[in-house]
Amino acid sequence: MNAPFNPTLVTSVLRQRATSPARVILCLAGWSLPLAVVALTKGGVGLQPLAMGTGFAYLLGAGIIGGEASAGVFQLLFARPVTRASYVLSRWLGVALAAAALTVTQVLVGALIMTAFHAPLDWSDAAKHMLDQALTAIGVTSVIVLFSSVLPGVGDVFAVFFGALGSSLVMGAGQLLQKPWLARAGTELNHFFGPEFSWRTAFEGSAPSWFHVVSWLSTITLCLALAIVAMNRREISYASD
Amino acid sequence: MPATEHGSTRALPLALVIAAAVLLVVRVVLGVWEERHPADRADAVNWRLPDAGESEAKQKSSLLLYFFSSPSEPQCRAITNDVFADERIAHTIEQQYVPVKVVDLRKDAGRNFEGVDALEQRFGVRTFPTLVAFDPRSGHFERLEGYRNATATTRWLATAPAQTMGGLPRRMIGGLIGAGDSSAVDSVIRLEDEPAPPAPRKQ
Numbered sequence: 001m002n003a004p005f006n007p008t009l010v011t012s013v014l015r016q017r018a019t020s021p022a023r024v025i026l027c028l029a030g031w032s033l034p035l036a037v038v039a040l041t042k043g044g045v046g047l048q049p050l051a052m053g054t055g056f057a058y059l060l061g062a063g064i065i066g067g068e069a070s071a072g073v074f075q076l077l078f079a080r081p082v083t084r085a086s087y088v089l090s091r092w093l094g095v096a097l098a099a100a101a102l103t104v105t106q107v108l109v110g111a112l113i114m115t116a117f118h119a120p121l122d123w124s125d126a127a128k129h130m131l132d133q134a135l136t137a138i139g140v141t142s143v144i145v146l147f148s149s150v151l152p153g154v155g156d157v158f159a160v161f162f163g164a165l166g167s168s169l170v171m172g173a174g175q176l177l178q179k180p181w182l183a184r185a186g187t188e189l190n191h192f193f194g195p196e197f198s199w200r201t202a203f204e205g206s207a208p209s210w211f212h213v214v215s216w217l218s219t220i221t222l223c224l225a226l227a228i229v230a231m232n233r234r235e236i237s238y239a240s241d
Numbered sequence: 242m243p244a245t246e247h248g249s250t251r252a253l254p255l256a257l258v259i260a261a262a263v264l265l266v267v268r269v270v271l272g273v274w275e276e277r278h279p280a281d282r283a284d285a286v287n288w289r290l291p292d293a294g295e296s297e298a299k300q301k302s303s304l305l306l307y308f309f310s311s312p313s314e315p316q317c318r319a320i321t322n323d324v325f326a327d328e329r330i331a332h333t334i335e336q337q338y339v340p341v342k343v344v345d346l347r348k349d350a351g352r353n354f355e356g357v358d359a360l361e362q363r364f365g366v367r368t369f370p371t372l373v374a375f376d377p378r379s380g381h382f383e384r385l386e387g388y389r390n391a392t393a394t395t396r397w398l399a400t401a402p403a404q405t406m407g408g409l410p411r412r413m414i415g416g417l418i419g420a421g422d423s424s425a426v427d428s429v430i431r432l433e434d435e436p437a438p439p440a441p442r443k444q
Binding site for chain 1: 249250251252253254257258260261264265267268271272274275276314315316322323327329348367368369386387388389390391392395396399
């Protein structure tokens, strides 16, 4: 049986993202500016500004598959014995790991800054915040992978952004019109376009919310499975002009 | 079509497909189950009555945080479970605001207690939950309609005090706003499970 992940593809996506100047600059800004806010306020704002899991997923995931389709990479890549499933899963894993690593290190540095300024900090809360941001980054990356498998270029990020915006509007309309079913539909759509994970919501209630955990896992598996189906259906032309 | 030594390059990973299908079914089942059997958490915020909250805010020169809620709205339950039940967030709210809960009973009881409609009109409340950060000294306020998630709400709670300084003058929304000072909020609103407050003061 073929391995679901191809280490060469994982490292190649990491190398590719690290050699894109615009992406590196934006990631550096997204990583350092919130930390500057924490430092300037001497930790007074807490870890709240360090919520970049979704942002890093967008920055690193934009065009994760669609960009390669537009660049004509598939013709060369799939001439080799690489399964499309392992291609999709490896691209997803590379970006998800990078986004998660960025957000975890950001929260870690933020917590250290707060400690240095003697600002009140509960390390268990910081750990939960890290976990929330990392799992959110992994979830959002999977949604970007799905849309990237069907849209060219960086259309994936626009689709996810406008999908999240549209679902928020549906949710708002449901609340405004006092239609619980519409608000619920909007909420579920919103969770699909932005699969955020919250430890507090999942495990610190009067009872664990397994729905929250399963929703997050379901969005990831569904997006990856659909992305693989979309890639399998894609016809690649080897004809020259 | 090129093939790997173990088969087609377009093979679907069955384990992933089965996991996706099973998780989707479990998600729907759990969603319906949790909707019908909500596990409510205890609200950690010490909500005040409007008149008591207004007086306290004046004494402390503090901002007011109004939580406009309706018992029949699932999103009101969600915001309480996700945000207001959290001890840390409750502590932060108590530090930054004087929290006031306003319960709308129109949908459940057909009518509201005296003063609720006036408050809703004053702050342009059209949906539940709605949060309003209000500066009684300047009359400026910021409003957050509906509930999206805990992150968005806590972010709004953290930034609203600064934004309230440049918010909408209260006379711009609602007919009562220009009628007097902030003590016009002294109205009788009975919160859930709380004894009736004293009669309203006349202006």
